[in-house]
Amino acid sequence: MKKVLFILGELSDDDIDWLVETGSREEIPAGTVLIHEGQAVNTLYVLLDGTLVVSTAALGGKEIAKLSSGDVVGEMSFIDDRPPSATVRALDEALVLSIPRLELAQKLYQDVGFGSRFYRALAILLSNRLRGTVQQLGYSRDKSQEEEEAAAEAKAPSNVAIAEVRFDWLLRRLRSGEIS
DSSP states (O other): OOOOHHHHHOHHHHHHHHHHHHHHEHHHHHHHHETTTTTTEEEEEEEEEEEEEEEEGGGGTTEEEOTTTTTTHHHHHHHHHHOOSSSSEEEOOOEEEEEEEHHHHHHHHHHHHHHHHHHHHHHHHHHHHHHHHHHTTTOOHHHHHHHHHHHEEEEEEETHHHHHHHHHHHHHHHTTSSSS
16 A cells, blocks of 8 residues: 555644645656655655665665655654664655755644644654565464454445545645746
8 A cells, every 4th residue: 555645644734735835746767866865854855756766785785675655754754753763765866855854843833723633644654664574574474364454454444445536536646846
């Protein structure tokens, strides 16, 4: 599932309008580093098109993940205000929605409803990522755990459908250049 759906499914249409109006559409050339490991991040990114690669110095710069349309980047440093633990670079030309950290922090402080929805969305996103990491690490799971997870996915919140519509709408707006 596209990670941005966790966010778009929790936010209201007005919240999304604010993100689009506050953020900027950026075309990122192949090879450009968006996030440098260990250096402060001043932007939250939503990857709209293209591929980003994640690497870490601890593994000798080895690629540890590829990100695609719908992935969110910079959210961990936004939450805990620590430098990123990995570098993120555009593998090919990419299109992102860049949301300035300072403006987002001000909005979260001033609009309690937005803040509640936004942080809930990030909590869901990070919880999902952690579950995926645990699964990738190969911790054994029995059949009943797999059945429980399948049942939980089948009961996915109805907001996933609306999130998909919102993401398509967001892509159309940003690709058409409606937002600078």
